[in-house]
Structure formats: C-alpha cells, structure tokens
Amino acid sequence: MEKPQTINLLRCGDNKAWEDIVLEYQSPLSRYLYNMVRDEELARDLTQDTFLEAYQRISNTQGEIKLKSWLYRIATNNAIDVLRRRKLVSWLPWTAETPIPKEPRNLEDDISQRESIRDALNRLPEKYRAILLLHDYQGFRCYEIGEMLNISLDAAKKRLARGREMFRDVYERLEGGGLNEV
Amino acid sequence: MKCKDIRWMLSLYDSGELSPEEQEIAENHLASCEKCRQELARISDVPELIQSLHGDTWWADVSLSVKEQINASVREGTPPRIRQTEADRKGVMIGVPEWRPIRIGSIAETFLERPVWQRSLVIVSALLLIALTSWLVIRPWEYNNISQLALDLAQNNAQIQSILDERETETDVVISDGIGSVKFSAEEIIVSTMVNVEDLRVMSIHVEALTFLTPGPPPLQPELTEDEKVKAIAIAESDPYVNIFLSHGLTLGEPSSSHHVLGADTRRVAWLPLKEAMLTDDYRGVVVNLNDTEDITIVWGGELPSWWPFTQ
Numbered sequence: 001m002e003k004p005q006t007i008n009l010l011r012c013g014d015n016k017a018w019e020d021i022v023l024e025y026q027s028p029l030s031r032y033l034y035n036m037v038r039d040e041e042l043a044r045d046l047t048q049d050t051f052l053e054a055y056q057r058i059s060n061t062q063g064e065i066k067l068k069s070w071l072y073r074i075a076t077n078n079a080i081d082v083l084r085r086r087k088l089v090s091w092l093p094w095t096a097e098t099p100i101p102k103e104p105r106n107l108e109d110d111i112s113q114r115e116s117i118r119d120a121l122n123r124l125p126e127k128y129r130a131i132l133l134l135h136d137y138q139g140f141r142c143y144e145i146g147e148m149l150n151i152s153l154d155a156a157k158k159r160l161a162r163g164r165e166m167f168r169d170v171y172e173r174l175e176g177g178g179l180n181e182v
Numbered sequence: 183m184k185c186k187d188i189r190w191m192l193s194l195y196d197s198g199e200l201s202p203e204e205q206e207i208a209e210n211h212l213a214s215c216e217k218c219r220q221e222l223a224r225i226s227d228v229p230e231l232i233q234s235l236h237g238d239t240w241w242a243d244v245s246l247s248v249k250e251q252i253n254a255s256v257r258e259g260t261p262p263r264i265r266q267t268e269a270d271r272k273g274v275m276i277g278v279p280e281w282r283p284i285r286i287g288s289i290a291e292t293f294l295e296r297p298v299w300q301r302s303l304v305i306v307s308a309l310l311l312i313a314l315t316s317w318l319v320i321r322p323w324e325y326n327n328i329s330q331l332a333l334d335l336a337q338n339n340a341q342i343q344s345i346l347d348e349r350e351t352e353t354d355v356v357i358s359d360g361i362g363s364v365k366f367s368a369e370e371i372i373v374s375t376m377v378n379v380e381d382l383r384v385m386s387i388h389v390e391a392l393t394f395l396t397p398g399p400p401p402l403q404p405e406l407t408e409d410e411k412v413k414a415i416a417i418a419e420s421d422p423y424v425n426i427f428l429s430h431g432l433t434l435g436e437p438s439s440s441h442h443v444l445g446a447d448t449r450r451v452a453w454l455p456l457k458e459a460m461l462t463d464d465y466r467g468v469v470v471n472l473n474d475t476e477d478i479t480i481v482w483g484g485e486l487p488s489w490w491p492f493t494q
Contacts, residue, residue, distance in 0.1 A: 013252075013256070015249075015252070018248075018252060019245065022244065022248050023245055026241070026244050026245060028241075030241045030244070031235075031238060031240070035235055040240065044242040044244060047242050048242075048248055051244065052248060052252070052262040055255075114237060114238065117231055117235060133232070136228070136229040136232035137232050137233060137236070157194060160193070160194065161192075161193035161194050162193070164193040164194075164225060164228040165225060167231075168225050
C-alpha cells in the first residue's frame with residue numbers, strides 16, 4: 001500500500017508522484033483491461049482514462065485509500081460500462097463475430113491455449129469475467145474485491161465460485177469443439 | 183447437505199477463501215460424495231488456466247500520453263480530458279471550447295449607442311434568458327417524473343425486486359418493458375442521465391439509489407397463455423448459450439431465476455420454465471445476460487417490436 005505521504009503528493013497533483021504511479025501500474029492494469037475487453041486499442045484508452053480519472057478524482061477522497069484497489073475499481077467500472085454499452089448497441093449472439101485478437105494464432109500450444117482462455121472469458125458476463133481476472137489473474141483477495149466492487153464478502157465468494165464454474169463449462173465446450181470459436 | 187448447496191464451495195476449495203467452517207463442511211461432504219470429488223477435480227485447474235494469461239507480452243505504455251494530458255489540464259486549468267470512457271458512456275465526444283478574448287468595452291459602447299427601445303429589448307431578453315436557463319438547470323419536472331417512474335418500476339418490477347432482495351448493490355438493473363430509459367449512477371442519483379431513450383428503450387437503474395425505497399406491492403407477473411408458453415419453450419431449445427446458463431441452477435422454481443420471455447407485444451413479461459434440451463430454431467433472438475446472468479430474454483416469431491434493438 002502507498003504511504004500516506006505518497007497519497008498526499010498525488011492529491012496535490014505532484015507530477016513526479018503521478019509519473020511513478022503510472023509507471024508502476026500501467027503494465028498490470030493494461031493487461032487486465034486487455035483481458036477484460038480483448039481489444040488492444042480500447043484497453044490502451046481505458047488504461048489512460050483510468051489514470052486520468054484517478055488524477056481528477058483523487059482530491060475528492062479523504063483519509064487512507066488503497067490506491068491499487070481504487071485504480072482497479074475505476075478500471076473495472078469503466079470497462080464494464082463500455083462493454084455493456086457496446087453490448088446494448090450491438091447484440092452478439094453465441095456465434096456472432098467479435099473483435100479478432102491481434103495476436104496471431106500459431107502452432108505454439110501456449111499461445112493457442114491463452115486465446116482459448118480469452119475466448120471463454122469473453123463469453124462470460126462482465127461481472128464474472130472481472131472477478132475471475134481480479135482474483136485469479138491479478139491476485140486480489142475476495143475481501144478486497146468486495147470492497148472494490150462494493151459487494152459483500154459472501155457475494156464476492158459466490159460470484160467467484162460461479163464464475164469459475166461457468167468458465168470451466170465454456171472452456172471445455174470450446175476445447176471440445178462443442179461451440180463455434182469466435 | 184445436498185450437493186447443490188455446497189457446489190459453490192467446491193470452486194473455492196483450498197483457495198484460502200473459505201471460512202474454517204465452510205472448509206470443514208466442504209471436506210466432510212467431499213469425503214462421502216464421489217460425484218462432488220469428480221466435480222472438484224474438473225474445476226480445480228481454473229485458477230491455473232487464468233494465471234497462464236501472464237504469458238502474454240503485450241501491455242500499453244500510456245505514461246507519455248497521461249503526462250501530456252495532465253500537463254495540458256494544468257496549463258489550461260481544466261480537468262484532464264477523458265476520452266474513451268466518457269465518450270462511450272455519454273455517447274458524445276467531450277470537448278473543451280476554445281475561447282477568444284473579447285474587449286468588454288467595445289460591447290458596452292455598442293450597446294449604449296443603440297436606441298432606448300433596442301436597449302430595453304436586449305435587457306428584457308437577457309432577463310428572460312436567465313430565467314429560462316435557471317429553470318432548465320433545475321428541471322423540477324424531470325426530478326419528479328423520473329423519481330416517480332423509478333419508484334413505480336422498483337416497486338412493481340420483479341427483476342428489481344429480486345436484486346434488491348439480494349442486497350447486492352452497485353448492480354444495474356435493466357427493465358426492458360418498452361417504457362423508456364433512465365440511468366442512475368452512484369454520483370448521479372437524482373441528476374438523471376437519460377440514456378438511449380429513443381432507440382433501446384432499456385431502463386437501467388442503479389440499485390444503490392433505490393435501496394431506500396420501501397417494498398412495494400408484489401411484482402406483476404402477467405401470465406402467458408398456454409400457446410405462448412409452448413412457443414417460448416420451443417424457442418429456447420438447443421441453444422447452447424442458454425444451456426450453459428441453465429446448467430448452473432437457473433431452472434424452474436429457483437428464486438434467482440428470471441427468464442424473461444417477452445411476447446410480440448413486448449409488454450408481456452413472465453417467468454418461464456426453461457430446461458435443457460427443449461429448444462427449436464423457431465426464434466428471432468435470445469438475449470442472455472443483458473445486464474445480469476439470470477436475465478434471459480427471448481423474443482419469438484412474429485413481428486419484432488419496433489423498439490427492439492437486436493437485429494441479426
């Protein structure tokens with residue numbers, strides 16, 4: 001967790017403090033957002049927006065804040081907002097086209113597997129996708145995610161459990177050829 | 183304890199997320215249930231699969247662009263411009279107007295040179311403009327109408343009721359009954375943001391803004407006719423996406439299930455018994471999870487409603 005002095009510097013708009021924060025978090029945040037939205041350009045924009053929104057809003061916060069959780073909260077809310085809006089204006093049926101990942105498929109198993117994992121994640125509702133990535137990819141604990149998403153610890157645990165079950169089902173079907181890959 | 187009651191614990195078994203009591207319950211059940219042991223074996227590698235995404239090499243370097251935006255905002259004394267998110271959320275591009283300096287004295291001179299009746303007209307117009315602007319900013323009718331609309335919907339809509347019952351705040355609720363569209367957010371509880379009123383006719387209400395509401399009368403659940411039920415069941419058959427969600431306990435009689443079935447007149451919303459393996463191709467669209475996992479909306483044959491946004 002950042003020291004109180006760091007948070008104070010950020011609240012004062014200290015350039016160096018903000019540069020350090022961006023350098024520290026841009027890589028994990030942008031990877032998280034890429035796995036959320038599966039679109040490099042959008043992930044880049046959302047990453048930038050996360051920092052700018054944090055810069056804009058941090059002066060309104062008081063006392064101690066867990067900066068990392070707070071940044072991921074902003075990022076998650078914005079990603080879900082964008083995904084929902086996109087979904088509302090362009091419904092994607094089960095076999096619909098989705099943005100083609102820029103990472104080319106090749107014969108290497110691990111890359112292919114990661115694409116399958118992203119494929120499966122992409123088919124999950126945003127809130128389950130988010131909690132799987134926050135917990136199993138970014139290493140947040142359920143109590144942290146509960147605070148981050150403003151849900152109870154119990155709700156976070158059950159959402160994670162359900163997300164894992166859904167992911168397993170979808171992933172198995174994709175791997176088994178039971179569903180069209182997108 | 184039944185398997186379905188502890189199923190969620192299996193997904194978190196040995197993850198450090200279960201309380202000691204929950205872990206013990208899971209252990210005791212696993213010791214005596216072969217089926218659940220198999221399920222545990224099947225699901226236990228999910229965290230590892232997700233973690234394998236760390237093998238990706240891509241990441242976005244936004245340090246320069248963020249720095250430029252922040253510097254520009256400091257220079258101009260305006261908040262930093264947030265592009266993608268705001269634009270996507272509001273449906274418009276946010277921009278900062280360019281202001282050019284105007285010499286106030288020249289305006290005063292021009293004004294004083296005008297005849298008295300013209301000056302009077304300008305003053306009266308300005309006062310009217312100020313009054314109208316104030317009224318528009320306050321917008322008392324919108325406050326009342328939207329609050330009333332939200333109250334009515336919250337008290338009469340089964341989907342909102344079920345989410346309020348779960349006490350899971352921060353959840354958007356979509357009501358697609360063709361009435362209109364209002365969105366509440368944590369920061370904009372009453373200063374409402376109208377979203378997609380004309381096109382989508384989807385109402386999204388932030389539950390947190392509504393938790394103060396007292397429970398209303400029982401939710402309205404208009405009954406479908408037998409013929410409509412048969413048609414709707416036929417629609418859902420063999421749709422793999424629906425099946426995946428149904429296989430997670432979203433079956434008939436579950437309190438959490440809310441399989442909305444909209445008839446062609448779009449005002450008919452009813453709970454429907456959906457089960458696996460009961461579907462045909464005769465459907466226009468199946469929308470799963472518009473905003474929540476349990477929300478499955480089906481529109482079947484016949485004319486699509488004019489507001490229906492999902493065309494294939």
